[in-house]
Amino acid sequence: MIKIRLKRKKVPLNQAQMELSFQRPLEKDRNHHLGGRSFYFFDFDDNVAYLTTPIVIFNKKTGAERTMSSGEWASYHHTIGKEGPLKDYFIDYDDEHGTFRYFRDQKHTFIDKIVRKKQTFLSDIEKALQQADYSWKAPSWNCFYHATYNHRPISVITARGHQIETIQDGIDVIVRNGHLPHGPNYLSVYPVTNPEIRKQELNDPELKLSVADLKREAIRNSVEKAIEKYGNNPHHRFGMSDDDPKNVELITTEMKELKKIYPEMSFFVIQTFEDSYVKTEILEQKTRNAGKGKLQNLTKPSQPQLKLF
Numbered sequence: 001m002i003k004i005r006l007k008r009k010k011v012p013l014n015q016a017q018m019e020l021s022f023q024r025p026l027e028k029d030r031n032h033h034l035g036g037r038s039f040y041f042f043d044f045d046d047n048v049a050y051l052t053t054p055i056v057i058f059n060k061k062t063g064a065e066r067t068m069s070s071g072e073w074a075s076y077h078h079t080i081g082k083e084g085p086l087k088d089y090f091i092d093y094d095d096e097h098g099t100f101r102y103f104r105d106q107k108h109t110f111i112d113k114i115v116r117k118k119q120t121f122l123s124d125i126e127k128a129l130q131q132a133d134y135s136w137k138a139p140s141w142n143c144f145y146h147a148t149y150n151h152r153p154i155s156v157i158t159a160r161g162h163q164i165e166t167i168q169d170g171i172d173v174i175v176r177n178g179h180l181p182h183g184p185n186y187l188s189v190y191p192v193t194n195p196e197i198r199k200q201e202l203n204d205p206e207l208k209l210s211v212a213d214l215k216r217e218a219i220r221n222s223v224e225k226a227i228e229k230y231g232n233n234p235h236h237r238f239g240m241s242d243d244d245p246k247n248v249e250l251i252t253t254e255m256k257e258l259k260k261i262y263p264e265m266s267f268f269v270i271q272t273f274e275d276s277y278v279k280t281e282i283l284e285q286k287t288r289n290a291g292k293g294k295l296q297n298l299t300k301p302s303q304p305q306l307k308l309f
């Protein structure tokens with residue numbers, strides 16, 4: 001198979017990044033002295049970055065297409081076909097022609113490969129990077145930067161259904177454009193609606209689980225991978241950020257299960273909103289509000305407002 005590589009771009013680092021390279025020391029994991037690591041799990045769209053990838057829904061009577069942004073999707077998908085302005089629409093799960101076709105890898109023809117046609121994820125990232133920082137850097141961007149800069153183990157757990165390599169290639173585009181100092185220290189990457197990944201890794205042989213359920217599976221797998229790779233240390237800390245309330249609900253449920261299995265480790269869930277966040281620590285019998293705050297000035301990664309934990 002021909003691997004499409006992007007040309008290396010030489011783009012100067014922005015001012016905030018330059019300050020950072022000179023002034024910012026590497027920070028050790030919070031429980032480093034006890035052998036614990038801090039693991040950062042990120043939803044991607046509207047949490048790390050805002051991309052313009054459209055979601056397409058279909059009119060029940062006419063079949064006409066209507067596009068939605070992923071932000072609109074997060075807020076209204078539960079109403080599609082049921083109530084409100086999206087009552088007369090439906091979701092089509094066909095990977096090639098349906099609602100999420102732009103969130104999957106396209107099958108490229110020989111000619112497409114010759115002309116180096118890109119997967120939409122890569123071209124959407126390139127498009128986003130041409131905009132001002134504040135328009136594409138989403139609420140967890142600074143946290144993603146912080147975790148990458150300090151080599152924290154990172155998992156990307158996204159509803160997208162691309163190949164793992166496509167997600168990594170997309171993040172490489174961000175690195176090559178000077179917005180990250182180097183690639184993340186990946187623990188795992190789960191594009192959870194990729195059919196092969198669903199069947200082989202997420203316990204979904206009949207492709208029946210919802211995105212939120214698939215994310216639950218991906219979190220559990222990532223915690224298990226973390227323990228396999230970094231040892232079973234009671235001082236490990238895990239945090240996952242996501243902007244979709246339904247996902248946050250099931251992430252919290254899964255973290256409660258994990259807390260029962262690994263009671264000494266720490267688990268946090270961070271729900272992000274456009275300009276704020278709510279952080280919850282999962283305790284054995286209950287949850288604890290671990291803080292909330294306003295997010296400002298996402299263009300200055302040297303002062304991350306949102307630290308996961």
Ligand SMILES: [Mg+2]
Binds near residue numbers: 043044046047074
């Ligand atoms: Mg999201």
